[in-house]
Every structure is written in structure tokens, then in C-alpha cells.
């Protein structure tokens with residue numbers, strides 16, 4: 001294949017090249033296992049002395065093609081697909097943390113991740129401090145401890161639409177000798193590539209724009225290959241000391257830039273096994289082929305809808321970084337010059353019931369838990385995704401009780417605007 005393809009071409013061609021007479025579409029290798037003619041060859045695979053497939057829980061050709069495409073899109077050295085975005089964020093952290101460790105994370109993050117870090121990781125003995133990403137470097141620095149192993153944030157937060165100052169976060173992380181992990185789900189590598197701003201590891205819920213059709217749940221962990229684990233060997237014994245469960249090999253030494261990804265596959269996938277079905281990876285790849293076109297349309301539609309909402313006097317507030325007055329507009333101009341995404345957060349004048357009446361009056365736009373696919377949809381986080389959080393936790397997670405999350409799809413924008421107008425007429429008058 002031609003080297004150094006541009007992003008749009010990588011969406012179409014990345015990760016896979018058909019050889020003479022082979023299928024042009026990466027085939028679905030829906031097989032648990034792979035056959036070898038002699039036992040010695042298979043033993044070499046188990047010892048990681050030879051590359052090859054033996055069991056789909058560890059690696060599968062279809063999954064690998066799609067992981068490679070996402071790695072290329074993010075300009076990383078390698079990637080692993082997971083069975084969900086939740087699994088991706090869990091693995092990204094758990095690959096470098098163990099009981100007794102600590103992470104620092106932006107509090108402007110997805111509700112599921114908020115719970116994973118704040119509740120479930122705690123049960124595994126990994127402590128977590130939430131910080132306001134807009135605080136000064138000095139204030140955020142105070143959250144770090146000697147046992148801190150990572151800093152985490154979302155490029156564009158779900159559902160608050162906050163834009164992360166990635167360079168600032170990277171600086172703080174590196175001053176403390178730990179990697180910056182960025183969940184790039186909403187921006188996608190079309191609109192932002194966190195590695196270009198200093199992030200070390202990127203995660204995705206591929207369930208969202210990368211798929212774009214709402215057909216599969218999946219995730220991805222991508223490594224830039226740039227974090228120098230061995231320079232901080234004491235902090236990262238999992239990567240920098242021999243793994244007795246894998247014949248005493250030391251991942252960061254033996255695999256260099258691929259150490260982090262190799263450990264994630266050889267250890268976490270082996271023991272925890274959250275792999276996607278090859279069929280799902282095939283579906284994800286169908287979506288990836290048009291990602292660049294869809295993101296353009298999501299952004300153009302969302303910009304028009306955000307402007308219309310802002311101009312409507314029945315709307316109390318609108319958060320969309322494409323609006324010149326938005327608190328994150330300047331950060332968006334820096335990190336998201338070609339557009340952010342299709343997701344808008346807004347509140348209506350009135351009470352909680354006004355929001356619910358508005359949503360119930362929509363005709364084309366669906367009420368769904370999902371976000372970030374071809375169909376425009378809405379959600380009221382306080383009554384849906386975040387309903388297990390207390391008011392204090394809601395505020396901490398940057399979610400106002402009246403916040404409506406509108407995920408603008410790729411329909412004709414006039415149909416989206418018509419539907420919003422008629423629902424506003426019914427709900428507010």
C-alpha cells in the first residue's frame with residue numbers, strides 16, 4: 001500500500017491490503033481457534049516467540065485489521081479492540097495500575113467511566129481523585145501522590161461538551177512521570193488526534209461515531225508508543241519487571257514501543273477476555289469507511305442546530321464549542337479546528353418536566369440511551385444514564401439537572417430543526 005495516506009484515505013484503506021485474488025473487504029474470520037501442523041509451532045506462539053493466531057480471545061485476524069486501521073487513524077503504534085468502551089477504559093488503566101495505586105482524572109467524563117473509576121476501581125484497591133479540568137496546573141498538581149500512575153480526560157466530554165486542554169494535561173502528567181490517557185470517542189481521529197498534542201494513550205467507545213450505525217458495542221485502546229516506561233521503571237513494575245506468568249519476559253524491554261499493547265493482549269485479554277466478536281469488528285469497519293464524511297455532516301448540522309437553539313428565547317442555555325460565546329470555543333479553535341462533533345448540551349427555561357415534555361413531543365428524533373450515530377437522538381442524563389448519581393455527584397460530573405443531550409445526526413438539517421421547533425411549541429408554547 002502507498003505509505004503515508006491521509007486521514008480520509010486511511011478511513012477507506014487503512015489496516016488491510018488485499019493481495020492478489022483476495023477479497024477486497026476484510027473477511028469475517030468467525031473462528032475461535034486456528035490449526036497448526038505441529039505442536040512445536042503452536043508452543044512458539046504461546047511463548048510469544050513467533051507471531052500468529054491461536055485463540056480468538058487473544059487475537060483474531062478480523063479484529064486485528066480493524067484495530068490496525070484505528071491505530072493508523074490515531075497515528076499510534078498499535079491498538080487493541082475491546083468488547084465495549086467501558087472495557088477499553090478499564091484496560092487502559094488496569095494495564096499500568098494495581099491494588100495500592102492511584103489515578104487522577106478530569107471530572108468532566110462519561111457517567112459510566114465516572115462510576116468505573118470512582119466505585120469499581122476502588123473495590124480493586126485503585127484509588128481515584130477527580131479534578132476540575134479547568135483548574136490551574138498548580139491546583140491539579142495537588143491531586144498527585146507518589147503512587148499516582150495515570151492522568152485521564154475526555155477530548156470532548158460526554159454529556160457536558162467540555163473541551164480538554166490536552167497540552168496542559170500532558171504537561172501535568174509528564175511532570176509527574178505518568179502517561180496521559182485521553183478518551184477520544186466524541187472527537188474521533190477525524191477532528192482531533194490527541195497524540196499530536198502530547199497524549200500517550202487514546203481510548204474509544206467504537207459504539208459511537210466510529211461505527212456510526214448503532215449496530216455494535218465496542219471499544220479500542222491505542223498506544224502512541226512514546227511513553228518511556230523504563231525511565232519510570234519503579235512506577236510501572238508490570239511493564240518493567242519480568243512477568244512470571246509469561247516466562248519471565250519484561251514487556252517494555254522485549255517489545256519496546258509495543259510493550260504496553262503486548263502486555264494488554266498477553267495478560268489482560270488472556271485473563272479477562274473482553275474481546276469483540278469478529279462479526280462486530282467487521283460491522284465497525286463498514287462504519288469506519290465513511291467516518292470522515294459523516295463527521296463533516298454531524299458538525300455542519302450541529303452547528304446550525306446549536307445556533308437555532310441559542311436564538312430561541314425558550315432555551316435557557318446551550319453548550320456547543322462551535323458557538324463563538326461558548327466557554328470552550330477557544331480550546332475548540334485550537335484542538336478542533338475542523339469541527340467538534342454532533343453532540344449539543346442545552347437546557348430549557350422551565351422545570352425538569354419541561355425537558356421531559358419537550359423530549360416526549362419529538363417525532364423524528366428518538367429518545368435513546370445511545371449517542372453519536374447517524375440518527376438524531378436525545379437523552380435527559382439526570383433521568384436516564386446518570387440516574388444513580390446524587391445531585392452532588394451530578395454537579396461533580398458536570399451534569400446540570402436540566403441538561404438535555406442532543407446528538408445531532410446526519411439527516412437533512414431542516415427536518416431536525418422542524419422537529420425541534422414543533423416540540424418546543426408543544427412543550428413550552
Ligand SMILES: *Cc1c(COP(=O)(O)O)cnc(C)c1O
Nearest residue numbers: 084085086110158185205207218
Ligand atoms: C459511551 C462512552 C463510553 C462507554 O462506551 P461503551 O461502548 O458504551 O461501553 C466511554 N466513553 C465515552 C466518552 C462514551 O461516550
